Amino acid sequence: MSALPFSKLSAPLNALIAAIGLMAVAALTIPDMAGRTRLTLEVLLAGIWVVYCLQLIETLITQRTRGVRDRMPAIAVDVLAVLVPLAAFLLDGTRDQSLYCAIWLLKPLRDSTFFRLMGRVLTNEARNLIGVTSVFGIVLFGAALAAYIIERDVQPDKFGSIPQAMWWAVVTLSTTGYGDVTPQSFIGRVLAGLIMMCGIGIFALWAGILATGFYEEVRRQDFVRTWQLVAAVPLFQRLGSAALVEIVRALRPRVVPAGTVICRKGETGDRMFFIVEGRVSVATPNPVELGSGSFFGEMALITGEPRSATVSAVTEVSLLSLYSVDFQMLSKSSPEIADIIRKTALERRGAPPKA
Known part of the structure; x- marks a missing residue:
């Protein structure tokens, strides 16, 4: 239909x-x-x-x-x-x-993914959030109880019961401070100051837990997406899971608008690029276009020579960059990755790969 x-x-x-x-x-x-x-x-x-x-x-x-x-x-x-x-x-x-x-x-x-993202964050951080919420409830009730004992005789109309004092406790603990209910005694004001500081700490914990949860969830999603993209690149299809983990951690995403020069002929190259989405044009004597799954710039990364061609974005391009520093680290931890890149660079240069 x-x-x-x-x-x-x-x-x-x-x-x-x-x-x-x-x-x-x-x-x-x-x-x-x-x-x-x-x-x-x-x-x-x-x-x-x-x-x-x-x-x-x-x-x-x-x-x-x-x-x-x-x-x-x-x-x-x-x-x-x-x-x-x-x-x-x-x-x-x-x-x-x-x-x-x-x-x-x-x-x-x-159509937003926010609901699913928030659900996963709340599920992952449920124990920590429940713990902080329990502390909030204990401090809230304790503050209302203390305010009731201290201020009930001074302001019976505002602190005449624990439920009445609870409103002051909520406002003070959240550091809102409406000013409609305030303690009059010296001890009551000291209590208010302590409750405010406790509130700042509790809300900071809530914010920190949620921020960390969102960061971890977004990073996990990015890692999975990058993993899928890297695994689809022909260069890495023969690698095992451990080697893929190493290169996924080393790659850095970048989005380039259409018409942008990604690298110029003659400049020093410090990275190579993997095309996730889009197309680029390589300005050689016979111009070549590369699309999704292709890579370029490996020659300067391997040999240290200046760039041999200018590469520009034909469309908006999503790239994954592998810097020379990360390549050196990968060469030590996963020699098979470096070997594949070196062999590919030599093949493109026209030289027979070394055994």
């Missing part, structure tokens, strides 16, 4: 449609709006809802071929975007029906 055009809405277009709908929702909250203007905005919301209905239908159709698990975030967002405003229209008879369209805030995220 051919795909409906509504399923091909790009992420930017989804975001634009959602933004238009949300601006209409915000405008409808303006009091004393003219009836014609209000009707126009309501018709606009109805039109967006119809588009989302068609998108949901196509999402449900295509999930049969792509798999439910892979499409679950998109399906969930599409269902909510349709059913929540519909339920509000059918069940809610107030003037705030349009407010339920605020669920469209989720539409820009339907």
